[in-house]
Amino acid sequence: MSHRYSAFRAVWAGSTALAAAAAFSIAAPAAAQDSETADATEGQLATIIVTANRREENLQDVPVSADILDQERIGAIFSGAGDITALAGTAPGLNVESSNGRVAPRFYIRGLGNTDFDLAASQPVSVLLDDVVMENVTLKSFPIFDVERVEVLRGPQGTLFGRNTPAGIVKIDSIKPSHDTSVAAGLSFGSLDTISLNGAVGGSIAKDVLAFRVAAQMQKRGDWISNGFTNQENALGGYADFAVRGQLLFTPNDRTSINAAVNFRDLQGSSTFFRANILGPGNNKLNANYDRDTVFYDAGGGNQADYQQFGATLTAAYEFDGATLTSITSHWTSEGSSRGDVDGGFGAVFLPGGGGPGLIPFPSDTQDSIDLKQTTQEVRLASTGEGPLSWQVGGFYFESDFDVTTVGFTFPPPVTVNHTNEAWALFGQVGYQLTEKLRVTGGLRYTDDQKDFFVRSGAAPQPRSVGDDQFDWDVSIFGDVSDDASVYAKIANSFRGPTIQGRDVAFFNPPSVAQSENITSYEVGFKSELADRTVRLNGAAYYYTVEDPQFTAVGGAGNLVQLINANKGEAWGLEFDGAFQVSPQFLVTLGVAYNNTAIKDSTLAVGICAQCTVTDPTRVISGSTRALINNNPFPNAPEWSGDFTARYSIPVGNSGEFFIFTDWVYLGDTNFLLYESREFNAKSRIEGGLKVGYSGDEGQWEVAAFARNITDEDNVLGVVDFNNNTAFVNDPRIIGVMFGVKY
Template identity: 80%
Template sequence: MSHRFTAIRAAWAGSTMLAAAIGFAAPVTAQDDAVSEDDGQLATIIVTANRREENLQDVAVSADILDAERVALIFSGAGDVTALAGTVPGLNVESSNGRVAPRFYIRGLGNTDFDLAASQPVSVLLDDVVLENVTLKSFPIFDVQRVEVLRGPQGTLFGRNTPAGIVKIDSVKPSHDTSIVSQLSFASLDTVSLNGAFGGSVVQDVLAFRVSAQLQTRGDWIDNDFEDGPNPLGGFTDFAGRAQVLFTPSDRASVLAAVNFRDLAGSSTFFRANILGPGNNNLNANYDRNTVSYDAGGGNNADYQQFGATLTAAYEFDGATLTSITSRWTSKGSSRGDVDGGNLVTGPGFIPFPSDTQDSIDLEQTTQEIRLASNGDGALSWQIGGFYFDSDFDVTTIGFTFPPPVTVNHTNEAWALFGQVSYQLTDTLRATGGLRYTDDEKAFFVRSGAAPQAVSVGDKQFDWDISLFADLSDDAAVYAKVANSFRGPTIQGRDVAFFNPPSVAQSENITSYEVGFKSELADRRVRLNGAVYYYTVEDPQFTAVGGAGNLVQLINANKGEAWGVEFDGAFQISSQFLVTLGVAYNNTEIQDNTLEVGTCAQCTVTDPTRTVAGAFGPVTFAAINGNPFPNAPEWSGDLTARYGIQVGNSGEFFIFTDWTYLGDTNFLLYESREFNAGSRIEGGLKIGFSGDNGQWELAAFARNITDEDNVQGVVDFNNNTAFVNDPRIIGVMFGVKY
């Protein structure tokens, strides 16, 4: 573990003691991001899918919201961003880089590329700033109002690289009301999670601030039974902080300055050799969650530092509001791993040759957005704007015994103009249309360690969408939407380190058709929302990873096709009993009669195959036409239930449980008997007591309460290697809120 956390821990401990002296504050209660309703009714959920606050029931988008209480429960066991997997129907998140570089999938569309330069069709935004690089997407989620998951293309208002959807994170903003919030939890595996926030007024009605932070730690819990390898493994310390200042010189003007910081000293993913099959996808006798057999990897360390600064300024004119968002982010760090998942002496199982690699990144990202949006409640509303994006980063790949280190550089410059118009055609019918023009340019060159191989790509595209929203009654509506969006061209250069040329994928274009309904029934005690969608992707970008040659290569298929159904429900059974249920079915298919990819060395491929002679022996290719998209579960769903019992005038005993489900999933482009997963389920539980009308809370909790062993992903390399989810975490927490 890094020694630089000594000072951080000491300072944080001091601030925690101060908070304790003042009094702890309980976590935010359910639906704190929503507008409260009458007792016993569901709260009105606010979303910002159209870059303005609106009732979820009035927006032509399939969306789901994680409120502050749900977010706190999801991460109570010190989980990382991948803990969001399955918490929203149709959303999957996984990573083969530990607590950094998560891969997001919505409606089955994502990218399995593990390179630090990978692009994804799901965009992550923090306070309206795009976190484009995969390492930035791992920034911890804490002190938030809500997390919005917008399903389907969002290219008009949010830009390229959003054809699958958006995960939009909104932090708690400064207020002139004094606020002190803190929560501390202790759990199994020496897990500690501490977060808190403090804010209030500096100059009443003019200057306010908010400072928040989170510290997550875990002890080493994985034994390495190979005598020459590092031992023990698995611990981490992940610290993140945010400071915000809000300046409101008048009723019309505001300036919000924010800085975000993260320092991670932890572990990369633990690959486990030969734990699948053979001949099936079951975990075999080689699997022991608490043990690995590494002869390399240097402890599977991951060390990252991230910093972001954002300045958001707004001025309200008589008819419109002008908003400017300026941001700069940096990310620097490295992660190393024993990729073969074992050793050549004891295995487990057969390992043809060892692999010990480290990838590092040094990134700078700058964004600028200017937006002018109409004010008022008239029949016509509109917004226009411009956006600029610039990214420059180096990626260094080290094979510690072979090959030599190679550093490559990636740059990406893009700009866009966009607009949206919405018009109330009748009292019950509203039409909305949007258009965005984007110019996207990328370049790649080798800095050191290999022959110069400069590559540049670019594209210019229009994104558009149009929707109709019809109110059937005060409590029910239907909508229809057609949207087009694109993901810019991509360059993959990691294989330069393994004596192969960089690969390029051209832009992919998605056209999506969606119809849905929104309804609130039983005097606003039942909310039922749903959607049916169909989309096609022209030239979908896929990544062929692994194979006998251990390559990472970008490819374009001819076409992809998908259709599905989504349902989100909330049931306020009583004023003390709330149940939510979400379900999604998603059917995806690759359509390309000629596309083949390399296959694994030891698994049982079920696709048609073809074997040819290679430089190091025979090479087998599989035809993937008709296969599902990788990491696209057919079924997904989530269930939550919260029941409270009033105790006295100001206390409450409560039980809160949440469950996620991911169905049959193929992990790779080709199909095999080993590299797929069946049903995966995980549950959480929180039982506690809150007093003084929610000002303090004491609770016991559990994550993965049934201790499921779920395969999260695989390594298509030289053995049937996979990585799994975290074990069961059980702990206690205490929080306060003033």
């Protein structure tokens, strides 16, 4: 390991010791209030702040369909040491999954995403950490800790946030340094030897001039999965995921602020556990081969994952009279690898004694690794005046360079390929208050996006280059119907840049290329706060078309990863977000989304697996291992999704409370692949969490018991479209206790 990573491990160790000395907490105590809720009087709903327009605004005043996860909800979601895929379903219309363990998550919003498991995959959902795009899939997995909020913005966001956002964005904002001394730290213990430790400390170094904040998190789990092939008990499944963030805020005068942030992560643990032949055959039910606590691996090297990530960001702002100039400079690196016994079983049918469990046509043991560098620069100038006109203009530059190495342990030598991407953009947005109750906003962005690919070693040179330059635009109108209710309409156009997929070079096939996809979205919505601000009802209806949608044909009998463009994609849906302050002590939230998607291409066919049962045999091309996919839903796009939370508290004395918090997510019937089969889909999935505890001294400390996946659901999260009905599933129930303080 490099000296740089060793140094940051030392920083992590020091900050963890400091946090542990202060106290222990998995999340902010339940009674503590976020800064954004300060204007809410007792018994009223808190104001929700969003930055969808790159400035802080009340959610009720912005023409966007959004869901906001506050500190308490985030603390509950990750209380069982979950990774970023735990966000799946926490906002209506949001799905997240991964076949690479705790790295390389795949995001979907309004049904639009990408099932590509390669480390070079592009996605139509962008993840931003402190206004910096985490473009590569490994960067998207950076742990969520010590954050102010997570915003899920649904629909095209290309004008202000750039290409590769046609589905939406997940925007993560960390807690920034301040001159008020603060300490938060804590510890939770759970089943399967699960430990989560985090802490943060901040305050003033030089009064009103220099402030700092250091936050750290450790998530750890013991081995809990046995290997039935080797008869080793509790041999697999453990991990240790460390992350630390340090920030310095320099404010030499009233007009200037400079924030320097450093992020580091070290992950040592398990990749995804594939399970052979656990579906069907002939249906999508888990069969007798399935045992959550056992796998049957003759390969895979223990399905190990080893990643280190480092990022440095410098954010500078200067306030002129009437405008603010902001510059964001960032550099990130990501190094690591993950290996898997992808067939999920052992042996092969042509070996003496066969293989198991079920049919294993031939072994598949692969490892993918990445060595990535990403640099971004953004400059924007935004108005700050009180008049009817608001505006902002800016420029953006993006550069990435990374190698991906694929090792097929039953194939010839490792193959290393290189991907480079250079993009730049100019953008602007103007809003005008036409009347006291009516506001219009329009935005425009020009982007030039260029990608290059070549084989560095292990295979014949097969260079590819793609590029595109396009305009993104949006127009919206927002009107106040009354003091408590508003309506809006929005039309937006956005694109995802062209993509090169080169993993198949390692398996004797050429790279594939997909051209840009373009989305045009039409949306209408309403926002309301009723009953003296104790009820919030927000909703939206949308319809969008995607020209040349990029899809990934994963697997088939040849186990290839091919990029394809369909002719068109269509979707429409409804979204609802509600919050109900039933009493000062009782808060309920409810979100529901309906999303209907369809691929429109009468001639497009993709490879199908060798063993599964295609739902409609007439779609299988005669004499072929391919099936037509016209009118099929988008992959990993459930029609129905939703979430529910409830928090009830009972005051104790003058400064304490007993509380109960529960949260639930629902994802409806889901087809995992481009074609439809009886095996490779999931019925509706539901998971819930519970937290029961006591908070004292007006939220300064808390003790609680918690549970994640409290009903111990066995949910199929994804499949491997190969030669056997292999799938991967969710984590089991985690029950634990937690203690925390916050001053």
